[in-house]
Amino acid sequence: MPLRPSRANVGRRQAANHLFTVLAILSTVLVIAPLFAILVYLLFQGVRSLNLAFFTHLPRPVGEPGGGMANSIVGSGIILGLASLLGIPVGIGAGIYLHEYGGGKTLANAIRFTADVLNGVPSIVMGIAAYSLIVVPQKHFSAFAAGVALAIMMVPTVTRTTEEMLATVPNAVREAALGLGIPKWRTVITVSLKTASPGIITGCMLAFARVAGETAPLLFTAFGNQFWPTSLNEPIAALPLQIFVYAVSPYDEWHRLAWAGALVLIVMIMVSVTLVRVVAGRGMLKGGH
Amino acid sequence: MTTQHSEMEEARAASEIRRFLMQRGSGAVADRTFAALMLGCALSIFAIVALILGILILRSRLSLHEFGFSFFLRSDWDPVRGSFGAVPFIWGTLASAFLALLIAVPLALGVAIFINEMCPRALRTPIAFLTELLAAIPSVVYGLWAIFVLVPIMRRSIGPFLKKFFGWTGLFHGPNFGIGLLTASIILAIMVLPVISSIARDVMKAVPNTQREGVLALGATRWEMVRIGVLRNARIGIVGAVILGLGRALGETMAVTMVIGNHAAIPKSLFAPAYTLASVIANEFTEATGDLYLSALIEIGLALFLVTIVVNAIARLLVFMVTRGNTARAV
Numbered sequence: 001m002p003l004r005p006s007r008a009n010v011g012r013r014q015a016a017n018h019l020f021t022v023l024a025i026l027s028t029v030l031v032i033a034p035l036f037a038i039l040v041y042l043l044f045q046g047v048r049s050l051n052l053a054f055f056t057h058l059p060r061p062v063g064e065p066g067g068g069m070a071n072s073i074v075g076s077g078i079i080l081g082l083a084s085l086l087g088i089p090v091g092i093g094a095g096i097y098l099h100e101y102g103g104g105k106t107l108a109n110a111i112r113f114t115a116d117v118l119n120g121v122p123s124i125v126m127g128i129a130a131y132s133l134i135v136v137p138q139k140h141f142s143a144f145a146a147g148v149a150l151a152i153m154m155v156p157t158v159t160r161t162t163e164e165m166l167a168t169v170p171n172a173v174r175e176a177a178l179g180l181g182i183p184k185w186r187t188v189i190t191v192s193l194k195t196a197s198p199g200i201i202t203g204c205m206l207a208f209a210r211v212a213g214e215t216a217p218l219l220f221t222a223f224g225n226q227f228w229p230t231s232l233n234e235p236i237a238a239l240p241l242q243i244f245v246y247a248v249s250p251y252d253e254w255h256r257l258a259w260a261g262a263l264v265l266i267v268m269i270m271v272s273v274t275l276v277r278v279v280a281g282r283g284m285l286k287g288g289h
Numbered sequence: 290m291t292t293q294h295s296e297m298e299e300a301r302a303a304s305e306i307r308r309f310l311m312q313r314g315s316g317a318v319a320d321r322t323f324a325a326l327m328l329g330c331a332l333s334i335f336a337i338v339a340l341i342l343g344i345l346i347l348r349s350r351l352s353l354h355e356f357g358f359s360f361f362l363r364s365d366w367d368p369v370r371g372s373f374g375a376v377p378f379i380w381g382t383l384a385s386a387f388l389a390l391l392i393a394v395p396l397a398l399g400v401a402i403f404i405n406e407m408c409p410r411a412l413r414t415p416i417a418f419l420t421e422l423l424a425a426i427p428s429v430v431y432g433l434w435a436i437f438v439l440v441p442i443m444r445r446s447i448g449p450f451l452k453k454f455f456g457w458t459g460l461f462h463g464p465n466f467g468i469g470l471l472t473a474s475i476i477l478a479i480m481v482l483p484v485i486s487s488i489a490r491d492v493m494k495a496v497p498n499t500q501r502e503g504v505l506a507l508g509a510t511r512w513e514m515v516r517i518g519v520l521r522n523a524r525i526g527i528v529g530a531v532i533l534g535l536g537r538a539l540g541e542t543m544a545v546t547m548v549i550g551n552h553a554a555i556p557k558s559l560f561a562p563a564y565t566l567a568s569v570i571a572n573e574f575t576e577a578t579g580d581l582y583l584s585a586l587i588e589i590g591l592a593l594f595l596v597t598i599v600v601n602a603i604a605r606l607l608v609f610m611v612t613r614g615n616t617a618r619a620v
Binding site: 013014016017019020021023024025026027028030031032034035037038041042045089090091092093094096097098100101102108110111113114115116117118119120121122123124125126128129131132133136152155156159181183184185186188209210212213214215216219220223240243244247248255258259262265266269270273 | 306316319320322323324326327328329330331332333334335337338340341344345347348395396397398399400402403404407416419420422423425426427428429430431432433434436437438479482486510511512513515533536537539540541542543547567570571574575586587590593594597598600601602604605
């Protein structure tokens with residue numbers, strides 16, 4: 001092998017380098033293009049179809065113009081509230097165990113691994129599980145079953161972010177609290193958890209945003225409803241579910257409503273994700289490694 | 290003398306603190322209760338997995354008894370005659386997931402490399418944010434967009450184009466309705482892209498800078514630096530990221546259901562309508578008449594559950610081997 005670089009060789013390598021640069025930029029453009037294509041089209045269709053009735057009226061039967069998704073918005077709120085109420089405390093508790101008590105133990109590693117794996121289980125499977133566990137014994141669809149299905153999906157995300165955020169709290173802070181004679185449980189709650197709270201809230205919002213758009217688990221738990229929700233023990237309308245039903249229907253009027261619903265849903269999700277970015281960007285206690 | 294005095298005083302002070310603490314009672318009970326509670330929360334994750342597995346086996350036992358393993362080898366799906374086989378759905382799921390990865394993996398790696406290795410610092414965060422926004426769009430919205438935008442494009446432009454120039458491959462014969470395997474794979478690719486690229490980025494970030502500097506110092510171009518210094522070191526983790534994307538693609542339901550055509554037969558061409566494991570559940574579950582039908586659908590769910598668990602477990606292990614737990618976030 002001659003050590004002197006041949007001119008042709010250098011040329012080929014530089015050409016490969018340029019080609020690769022162009023390809024990487026091209027793929028970035030190709031990835032971001034659908035995002036804009038979707039958002040712009042959604043904005044265009046959604047804004048055209050949105051009106052006040054959408055937020056205040058119940059759905060109308062086919063053929064009657066107008067109508068809205070007011071009950072679906074309320075229904076989604078109820079289901080998501082229930083899911084957060086059930087899923088977030090369990091997730092935070094598990095996260096606390098993993099970081100503050102588990103340490104490097106085998107059990108903690110196994111739980112961490114299981115949480116990651118559970119995170120990848122398809123949402124439709126959660127739907128069937130909630131159906132089999134709750135809907136079948138009760139013999140009717142219910143908001144409660146939907147809440148449980150979504151809560152199960154929230155747990156792993158909340159657990160892992162809680163653990164990661166607790167890891168950013170410097171040990172010196174914990175030691176200072178323990179050194180003052182504060183019991184461990186109190187240290188965990190008032191010192192570790194409080195210091196990590198912006199990050200943990202971020203995690204909870206991300207988990208919330210993730211399940212907010214889920215449709216598959218609601219198909220056979222919430223089932224959908226044309227009327228206002230009156231109890232947790234009956235079928236309930238939900239925004240993603242209603243979008244799905246209207247999208248696959250053959251009626252133009254319903255397509256219009258589906259676009260409006262999709263816009264409302266996505267604005268809800270984007271706002272929470274962006275909000276989370278802003279909140280997480282500041283106020284975090286840095287350092288400690 | 291004075292030191293002795295102060296020592297005595299210190300001892301008395303300490304005992305006062307001690308007495309005060311004793312008065313407040315021991316924290317041990319509260320401490321143990323709290324620790325047990327947190328352990329309970331953590332163990333509930335095991336319980337959830339066990340519960341899902343248990344209930345799915347319980348509710349699908351009718352179909353498990355009736356067909357046994359042959360359920361996954363039979364290709365007829367005929368609810369009227371009570372004959373159920375999952376082959377068309379397995380085929381549709383694998384084909385759509387494979388095609389989606391074929392499209393998504395090069396793009397995802399390109400994005401990950403661009404963001405991590407080439408991008409100006411000022412652009413890094415916005416581009417990373419945009420790709421993550423792609424993950425925040427709900428499945429049903431992708432489906433809606435696909436029905437009204439992607440399907441017409443496939444029918445009018447891309448489909449005829451593919452047929453004209455790649456018809457000789459035999460992959461594109463048959464009528465082109467716009468909906469079908471290829472359309473579903475494209476929308477699936479868009480959906481798994483952010484998953485693959487964000488994990489690939491984490492993995493590449495875990496490669497130490499000394500590796501890059503070492504390769505550059507030998508006179509490598511940037512592409513050679515990425516290929517030799519980064520990709521070669523991170524390859525196991527990148528495979529993990531791809532498998533994680535596969536797990537996502539296998540279980541994706543709504544968008545696929547809305548554009549794949551939902552026809553329980555093995556597709557003969559990329560334009561042909563197909564059916565996936567997840568979409569047959571979504572479509573037929575609430576309409577299933579008869580216990581055997583329902584239990585066959587639940588068995589499909591069970592299969593999906595087990596497959597995604599295994600796929601995800603393998604992927605997580607591979608990613609962990611590279612990053613050693615130093616991932617930036619849980620995805």
